[in-house]
Amino acid sequence: MxxxxxxxxxxxxxxxxxxxxxxxxxxxxxxxxxxxxxxxxxxxxxxxxxxxxxxxxxxxxxxxxxxxxxxxxxxxxxxxxxxxxxxxxxxxxxxxxxxxxxxxxxxxxxxxxxxxxxxxxxxxxxxxxxxxxxxxxxxxxxxxxxxxxxxxxxxxxxxxxxxxxxxxxxxSEAATFSSILEKLRAGLFLIDRDGRILHTNAIGRRILNADELLQIINGRLVACDAGVNRAINEAIARRGSLDFDKEGIVLPLTTENLERHVLHVLPQGPGGDIRIGTPGVVAAAVIVCDARLEGLIDEAVIRRAYRLTPAELRVLIALFDVGSISEVSAFLGISKSTVKTHVSRLFAKTSTTRQAELVKLVAGYRPMFST
CATH class of the missing domain: 3.30.450.80 (Transcription factor LuxR-like, autoinducer-binding domain)
Known part of the structure; x- marks a missing residue:
């Protein structure tokens, strides 16, 4: 040699x-x-x-x-x-x-x-x-x-x-991002301009396996609802690229059991890859969220954020889970007047005036990541 x-x-x-x-x-x-x-x-x-x-x-x-x-x-x-x-x-x-x-x-x-x-x-x-x-x-x-x-x-x-x-x-960056996305409580799908799935997280795979909201056909993401699927395809395929609003689109999804979800189609951010119209390059993120309010709540975070007493926190969570003051009273086994007293203190500490605002406040403290 x-x-x-x-x-x-x-x-x-x-x-x-x-x-x-x-x-x-x-x-x-x-x-x-x-x-x-x-x-x-x-x-x-x-x-x-x-x-x-x-x-x-x-x-x-x-x-x-x-x-x-x-x-x-x-x-x-x-x-x-x-x-x-x-x-x-x-x-x-x-x-x-x-x-x-x-x-x-x-x-x-x-x-x-x-x-x-x-x-x-x-x-x-x-x-x-x-x-x-x-x-x-x-x-x-x-x-x-x-x-x-x-x-x-x-x-x-x-x-x-x-x-x-x-x-x-x-x-290393890819492994880090993948690890974070796997823990999201929402289903995430990264797709190219042709709707081909390039990446999905754990919740996304669970949604596909359920075959009630979304399906994968020939490698492409397909909504079970024909109208929703058409809207997704029109948004992504327009002029061969994502030229719709930077905020994307929001579509409702409902299963046969009337479980409601919200689907977001988000285009790649401004200043993105010039190859965005090329197959195999991420063109959009499709995110599917559960529309129900039920779920785990970061009670400790709420308590620290508003300096609530244990009793006030129990009433607040009960309002979120159960409903009206009378229902909370029966659920917790305390008088209505006691519930009203706690609610008035909750209004003062959270700068709210209505029970609906309290429910919305609690919903905002749902964990982003699954445990």
């Missing part, structure tokens, strides 16, 4: 590792083999975050890594590589020459751990990284050929790492 073919194979392994982080160990091993160092040792330091990726440190002995960090961390010559040019390659001996007696102990400890010499580089702003390559005991000094090969690989290592970080951030 020619040198160009070897380099091409190494670079292929590097960029494969970007897409599959589990391959980083193998990719770094191939780099070490290509450069000419020990085929089981290559270290990656992130100087911006001040940590060493032990999972990508091949062949090192943990005791020496810990000892060096504790005893010589403040004197590590590689802490100064952030001042180098991007992709500049150097050896450890250029930072700690033999004649510098003050560096001898640091150098000897690195040599004992297998790092008698090293090649670093790949500095970028604001992110700085260095790669350190160990050599075998029989070849403790990096020669010109190793430096040349490291210079060929270093730019690609840096580029692969930066691309991997971008991918990592995007995957």
């Amino acid at each position: 020619s040198e160009d073919e070897k380099l091409s194979a190494v670079l292929g392994e590097l960029y494969d590792a970007v897409l599959n982080p589990g391959l980083w160990g193998f990719a770094l091993q191939r780099v070490a083999q290509f450069v000419g160092g020990r085929d089981d040792e290559l270290q990656f330091d992130d100087l911006a975050q001040k940590f060493l990726l032990a999972g990508h440190d091949l062949g090192s002995q943990l005791q020496y890594m810990l000892m060096h960090s504790e005893l010589y961390g403040d004197f590590d010559p590689f802490t100064d590589v952030s001042s180098l040019d991007v992709d500049e390659v150097l050896s450890l001996l250029e930072l700690t020459p033999h004649r510098d007696q003050s560096a001898q102990r640091n150098y000897q400890e690195r040599k004992r751990s297998g790092r008698g010499a090293a090649a670093g580089g790949g500095v970028d702003t604001p992110v700085a990284e260095s790669r350190q390559l160990g050599t075998s005991a029989s070849k403790s000094v990096i020669d010109g050929e190793m430096m040349h090969r490291m210079a060929l690989v270093a730019p690609h290592i840096r580029r692969a790492i930066l691309i991997g970080k971008v991918f990592g951030r995007k995957l």
Whole structure:
């Protein structure tokens, strides 16, 4: 295999590792083999975050890594590589020459751990990284050929790492958003311009499984009510994009058991993706909410917000769940006059004047997320 073919194979392994982080160990091993160092040792330091990726440190002995960090961390010559040019390659001996007696102990400890010499580089702003390559005991000094090969690989290592970080951030963001959306008490569907479902949360999947309000047909979101389905399609398909009001549309949904729900169709926000009319790109969010007021109430939050006594809170929740003062009186087993006294105090504390306002206030404290 020619040198160009070897380099091409190494670079292929590097960029494969970007897409599959589990391959980083193998990719770094191939780099070490290509450069000419020990085929089981290559270290990656992130100087911006001040940590060493032990999972990508091949062949090192943990005791020496810990000892060096504790005893010589403040004197590590590689802490100064952030001042180098991007992709500049150097050896450890250029930072700690033999004649510098003050560096001898640091150098000897690195040599004992297998790092008698090293090649670093790949500095970028604001992110700085260095790669350190160990050599075998029989070849403790990096020669010109190793430096040349490291210079060929270093730019690609840096580029692969930066691309991997971008991918990592995007995957982390997607996982975070997905986790949050899964806990919403409303059904959520992200759809493209053709109505294809790109993502749905747990409540959304439950709605689809019930097959009473919405269905999935050929990958598309379809309302069981023909009129509602037509309104959704007209709103989304208009001129091939979402050009209706920024607030979207609101449609009523009712099951055969007369359970009422509200469906919201929300377009992608202003300044969104220019590819919004492209299949496979989110064009709208469809949200389905239960129109009933029944459900869990954050009683503790209401009590703290309005400084209610336990008795006042019980009356307030009973008004929400039961209804009139006489019904609350019978439900709680207290006199009507006592209920009226508590209600008057509730009006004063919540700045309301009608029972309907109290019910609306309580409804606003329904949890956003399911437990």
